[in-house]
Amino acid sequence: MTTVLKASPRRFVSTPSIERVAARALRYLQSGFSVHLRGPAGTGKTTMALHLADLLSRPIMLLFGDDEFKTSDLIGNQSGYTRKKVVDNYIHSVVKVEDELRQNWVDSRLTLACREGFTLVYDEFNRSRPEVNNVLLSALEEKLLVLPPNNNRSDYIRVNPHFRAIFTSNPEEYCGVHDTQDALMDRLITINMPEPDELTQQEIAIQKTGIDRESAQLIVSLVRSFRSRTGAEKTSGLRSCLMLAKICHEHEILALPENPEFRDVCQDVLLSRAGLALTEATHLLWEVFNEMIATHAMQLEAEKHAPHSRVIPMVNAARSANDALDEFDLVAEDETGDETEDETGNETANGFPEVDLSQPVQVEETAAPVPPESLPLKKKRKSTAQSSLLTAPTAEGEI
Ligand SMILES: Nc1ncnc2c1ncn2[C@@H]1O[C@H](COP(=O)(O)OP(=O)(O)OP(=O)(O)O)[C@@H](O)[C@H]1O
Numbered sequence: 001m002t003t004v005l006k007a008s009p010r011r012f013v014s015t016p017s018i019e020r021v022a023a024r025a026l027r028y029l030q031s032g033f034s035v036h037l038r039g040p041a042g043t044g045k046t047t048m049a050l051h052l053a054d055l056l057s058r059p060i061m062l063l064f065g066d067d068e069f070k071t072s073d074l075i076g077n078q079s080g081y082t083r084k085k086v087v088d089n090y091i092h093s094v095v096k097v098e099d100e101l102r103q104n105w106v107d108s109r110l111t112l113a114c115r116e117g118f119t120l121v122y123d124e125f126n127r128s129r130p131e132v133n134n135v136l137l138s139a140l141e142e143k144l145l146v147l148p149p150n151n152n153r154s155d156y157i158r159v160n161p162h163f164r165a166i167f168t169s170n171p172e173e174y175c176g177v178h179d180t181q182d183a184l185m186d187r188l189i190t191i192n193m194p195e196p197d198e199l200t201q202q203e204i205a206i207q208k209t210g211i212d213r214e215s216a217q218l219i220v221s222l223v224r225s226f227r228s229r230t231g232a233e234k235t236s237g238l239r240s241c242l243m244l245a246k247i248c249h250e251h252e253i254l255a256l257p258e259n260p261e262f263r264d265v266c267q268d269v270l271l272s273r274a275g276l277a278l279t280e281a282t283h284l285l286w287e288v289f290n291e292m293i294a295t296h297a298m299q300l301e302a303e304k305h306a307p308h309s310r311v312i313p314m315v316n317a318a319r320s321a322n323d324a325l326d327e328f329d330l331v332a333e334d335e336t337g338d339e340t341e342d343e344t345g346n347e348t349a350n351g352f353p354e355v356d357l358s359q360p361v362q363v364e365e366t367a368a369p370v371p372p373e374s375l376p377l378k379k380k381r382k383s384t385a386q387s388s389l390l391t392a393p394t395a396e397g398e399i
């Protein structure tokens, strides 16, 4: 039995950059072309493909590329037999027996989609061997699907005009991926999907995990700096961000580099993905922690010197470019409505002391470094007039 899917847009997060890709792809699909989303792992290709399929409002056939695939897995095959036996004893002295054995043909997903005009989502199609995908060539161009010869049915299926195909793939240098035949690539419109921008990653983290905006910002920028140091290009940082955000949110781990618990989670999630020796990756991660702590300390110093306006959370800078996010409350932790006092005694909302960023600020020398574990971790992010740099781990893997 072949199952038809209906995609649910329930948790699809849309930001201006995602919308742009979706609008382009949808345009191509509406004009009858097949779309191919290509990019490194974790950039949101499968999610986007399902979202597009949902926008087409047709039933979806989902297919995952596989090295073991045969053409029959795409189009269908003979499955079992039907036997028909007629015993004719019309004249009592004569018995006529007719015995007929027929092979049953069972459509596979591509055939069904072509026949009924469904949307085919062929995820990671270049994991199937190229010759297996040859059957798609005529289906996409001549709108004819060619089936193996059989006496009981037609050898060709005319492709339903509603049929659309959306492909996704990882670049060819990936392990387990085959080259794609030029003829197939020539029939597709390929949209390259790079790693989502910072704002998109934050929004996805916030909406998928429920983490607060400030923590999401910190996680995304931490993962970005670490990945740019390690030169990771094969994957996107989005999955790492989602993992960190989910763990921190569900287990109430304060997402601050001063927090040893948070640093442990970061190591577990990030080090193995760096593609570097463990010591080197650990060292680089520690550099990122230190840099973030130093920046935080400078920010706090700046707050001391200019107490009468708000620190603008980083995300506000992106606000003008992102009207679609107006519905979001971009100020961190606004819902609590907590009123706190900064060190100069000025009352501020949400623990952000007031600073006028348009004025030049003098930064005093920061407090003497203390071991990270001894730093007080306050519930509120305001905290740490006494931030300090971390010392790099000594033993391999031990921090
Ligand atoms: N627009 C989005 N809205 C909500 N979640 C998203 C969005 N884009 C990506 N994600 C989430 O990011 C993660 C990675 O996305 P996805 O699996 O689509 O990436 P991919 O490019 O198909 O990766 P791979 O190449 O490894 O298959 C998933 O957990 C997915 O739910």
Ligand SMILES: [Mg+2]
Binding pocket: 045, 046, 047, 123, 168
């Ligand atoms: Mg995928």
